[in-house]
Amino acid sequence: MTSSLISTTLSRRGFIAVGTGGLAALALASCSPTPPRYVTPTGAPVREAELARAGTGRVTSVALRAAETQLDLAGTTAETWSFGPVPASTIRMTAGDTLRATVSNDLPADTSVHWHGLALRNDMDGVPGATQAPIGAGETFTYEFVTAQPGTYWFHPHVGPQLDRGLYGALIIEDPNEPLSYDDEWVVILDDWLDGVTATPDEVLEELKGGMGGMMSGGGMGGNMMMGARSDLLGGDAGDVRYPHFLINGRPPTDPETFASAPGRRVRIRLINAGSDTAFRVALGGHRLTVTHSDGYPVNPVDTDAVLIGMGERYDVLVTLGDGAFPLVAMAEGKDDNALAIVRTGSGEAPTAASAVSALTGAILTAGALAASSEVTLSTRAVDRELSATLSGSMMAYDWAINGRRFDAANPMAGALGVSQGERVRLNITNETQMWHPFHLHGHTYQHSGAGPRKDTSIVLPGKSLSVIFDADNPGLWAAHCHNIYHAESGMMTILGYKTS
Numbered sequence: 001m002t003s004s005l006i007s008t009t010l011s012r013r014g015f016i017a018v019g020t021g022g023l024a025a026l027a028l029a030s031c032s033p034t035p036p037r038y039v040t041p042t043g044a045p046v047r048e049a050e051l052a053r054a055g056t057g058r059v060t061s062v063a064l065r066a067a068e069t070q071l072d073l074a075g076t077t078a079e080t081w082s083f084g085p086v087p088a089s090t091i092r093m094t095a096g097d098t099l100r101a102t103v104s105n106d107l108p109a110d111t112s113v114h115w116h117g118l119a120l121r122n123d124m125d126g127v128p129g130a131t132q133a134p135i136g137a138g139e140t141f142t143y144e145f146v147t148a149q150p151g152t153y154w155f156h157p158h159v160g161p162q163l164d165r166g167l168y169g170a171l172i173i174e175d176p177n178e179p180l181s182y183d184d185e186w187v188v189i190l191d192d193w194l195d196g197v198t199a200t201p202d203e204v205l206e207e208l209k210g211g212m213g214g215m216m217s218g219g220g221m222g223g224n225m226m227m228g229a230r231s232d233l234l235g236g237d238a239g240d241v242r243y244p245h246f247l248i249n250g251r252p253p254t255d256p257e258t259f260a261s262a263p264g265r266r267v268r269i270r271l272i273n274a275g276s277d278t279a280f281r282v283a284l285g286g287h288r289l290t291v292t293h294s295d296g297y298p299v300n301p302v303d304t305d306a307v308l309i310g311m312g313e314r315y316d317v318l319v320t321l322g323d324g325a326f327p328l329v330a331m332a333e334g335k336d337d338n339a340l341a342i343v344r345t346g347s348g349e350a351p352t353a354a355s356a357v358s359a360l361t362g363a364i365l366t367a368g369a370l371a372a373s374s375e376v377t378l379s380t381r382a383v384d385r386e387l388s389a390t391l392s393g394s395m396m397a398y399d400w401a402i403n404g405r406r407f408d409a410a411n412p413m414a415g416a417l418g419v420s421q422g423e424r425v426r427l428n429i430t431n432e433t434q435m436w437h438p439f440h441l442h443g444h445t446y447q448h449s450g451a452g453p454r455k456d457t458s459i460v461l462p463g464k465s466l467s468v469i470f471d472a473d474n475p476g477l478w479a480a481h482c483h484n485i486y487h488a489e490s491g492m493m494t495i496l497g498y499k500t501s
């Protein structure tokens with residue numbers, strides 16, 4: 001069983017043996033000259049940052065049991081791994097409350113849970129080898145942290161390509177002073193699915209690591225590698241992997257979920273892309289969407305026909321419903337297939353995935369069209385530190401990297417991006433590859449330069465750069481990586497580390 005790149009070398013025993021100062025010591029031992037020391041996940045600065053979060057003291061307790069299961073995809077049975085249903089039951093709480101999630105691992109492999117998008121205490125971030133030891137088979141681990149910021153978040157493992165199984169769910173942090181008014185609220189999780197149908201994610205990763213060059217010289221078409229997925233919106237190559245199914249809330253278009261409501265009602269839809277290699281273009285037939293949040297943070301509202309959402313991204317939209325039955329379509333960008341749900345407020349034949357949705361070819365919103373709302377716009381301040389993350393690699397060699405370095409499990413802090421607590425940081429993400437990448441930074445919600453939106457995951461198009469700004473206010477060791485899980489597991493990952501003074 002393939003384990004995470006980090007955890008393969010830092011075994012549970014090894015992690016415990018090097019102790020809480022382990023990674024810093026490791027970095028010192030293996031780098032030269034004079035490498036920086038970093039705040040450790042269990043260090044005093046992490047504890048102090050957690051104490052500074054204004055908690056209500058209320059605790060939401062959940063139990064997550066990761067286990068082998070079967071998913072029924074409209075008659076096709078997929079053997080997979082999940083936390084019960086796919087997606088997992090939504091975790092819902094109020095900002096300021098503490099989440100206490102006990103994860104029991106009944107899988108035949110190590111696992112972990114990462115709370116995507118949250119600025120939480122570093123030792124609860126769920127990245128084996130960086131922030132914790134992996135949760136071994138048969139073991140349990142309790143995550144406990146204050147949820148400071150309201151918004152639409154989600155959770156998934158950070159071990160190997162487990163993201164591409166059924167181990168995911170939504171984490172909704174309600175705002176105790178919610179400024180929006182709406183009648184209904186729906187969580188819509190998009191996913192590309194192959195596990196237990198055409199291959200396991202581990203098999204796909206092995207196939208992809210051979211590279212397209214290897215596949216060609218080997219003389220056979222890899223069954224799971226996809227060529228010719230093209231999207232102008234994504235600047236060309238749309239993805240690497242062929243998926244037999246595209247799902248909304250765990251269901252294929254032939255057995256879609258139906259959201260029942262009534263004409264004139266105003267609905268908040270929380271869109272989450274839990275896919276591993278697929279961006280989706282989302283529209284609701286016959287309706288315009290008003291985008292209100294990007295990655296959990298409010299934006300100045302923008303009306304659009306459709307939104308483009310990369311892996312790991314979230315958008316909240318408001319929509320006022322018409323009368324009838326409407327297709328909520330998530331087009332798999334560049335892959336000539338769709339995910340589907342039905343919105344029903346009246347009579348009429350249920351639309352199918354083939355239903356024409358003109359909105360899909362109308363105005364399509366991307367993050368560049370958004371601006372953070374004033375209450376979450378970063379203060380005006382000089383930048384103290386400028387960092388670069390240059391993305392390189394190719395599908396041919398499958399040698400994805402950041403700053404010329406493929407992430408090395410044996411030496412996770414090599415090439416780390418260093419910051420000091422309290423700094424205003426500019427991070428310049430430059431994509432030197434011929435493919436788009438959804439870049440994700442853990443533990444922070446940066447702002448796109450030029451008064452753009454607050455985000456934690458951003459599409460960076462081929463040949464383009466994206467500059468983002470954040471305040472280094474959450475000490476620890478934070479993964480920064482492509483959210484195409486196959487790219488991340490092939491080396492497109494690094495660590496943002498807070499230096500000790």
Ligand SMILES: [Cu+2]
Nearest residue numbers: 437482484487
């Ligand atoms: Cu990538």
